[in-house]
Amino acid sequence: MAQDDDIADDLIPGSLKRSKSYHSDYGKKTYKEIKDLAAANPPDQKARQMKKLIEQTERLQKKGKGQRS
Amino acid sequence: MNNLRAFKQKLSIVYRLWEEKDYDAALAEVESLRKTWPGNARLHILWASLVQLQDDPKHDLDEAKQALQQAVELDRGSPAAAIELGHFLDNVEDNPHAAAKAYADGVSTARQLLMDGLIGQAKVFRQFEKREEFLRCLLEVLHLAGFKTVKGPYAEEIQDLLSEAVGDRSALACD
Numbered sequence: 001m002a003q004d005d006d007i008a009d010d011l012i013p014g015s016l017k018r019s020k021s022y023h024s025d026y027g028k029k030t031y032k033e034i035k036d037l038a039a040a041n042p043p044d045q046k047a048r049q050m051k052k053l054i055e056q057t058e059r060l061q062k063k064g065k066g067q068r069s
Numbered sequence: 070m071n072n073l074r075a076f077k078q079k080l081s082i083v084y085r086l087w088e089e090k091d092y093d094a095a096l097a098e099v100e101s102l103r104k105t106w107p108g109n110a111r112l113h114i115l116w117a118s119l120v121q122l123q124d125d126p127k128h129d130l131d132e133a134k135q136a137l138q139q140a141v142e143l144d145r146g147s148p149a150a151a152i153e154l155g156h157f158l159d160n161v162e163d164n165p166h167a168a169a170k171a172y173a174d175g176v177s178t179a180r181q182l183l184m185d186g187l188i189g190q191a192k193v194f195r196q197f198e199k200r201e202e203f204l205r206c207l208l209e210v211l212h213l214a215g216f217k218t219v220k221g222p223y224a225e226e227i228q229d230l231l232s233e234a235v236g237d238r239s240a241l242a243c244d
Binding site for chain 1: 080083084087088090092095118120121122123124125126128129130133156157159160161162163
């Protein structure tokens, strides 16, 4: 599970870094910094998109767990 | 070894590799399975998911999206592909409008599927004379149907179950 002090670039796999929602200038920010920027008023668009990529990664990683028969 | 057993064994390997975060190896296993079972929607979904998790990508994200769209077409009766496509459209493409449509399709299919299951379960509980469980299933069906028991694909079956619950079908003729 992504921790607040994890760096965005360490959380997002190379494949999703090819998405238009990935912003390399936000890659060194922590997950907490990205969440805070995304929750700001008005929300930071790049942070909002990076947050979605992090959450998608986490969701897909979990999909493989506990599925073995 | 029969085909089904081989399929399940291979899937088990895929999920073990997935848990170990060896996404490249898991993807290779899924690709091998897809050659044998090309029309399997679940394999398309697994493939698209693993492509997104690759650190050293061999496929474009557009290919992952296409695989999800194909999965939707291959198995219209299952909500899984539409829901997965919704996640992709919202989280990867940041296209919530397109995602909303995919989620709506998936949720609608899931609702129908759940209603079908609950109606069947209610009938079984009725046979076992388990009234409390029967009523719980029926309430859930009614909730899913939005308490509209007169129209829709399961209207007649819901009416039958309701009449069983209250013991007087004529009392339910409310349309």
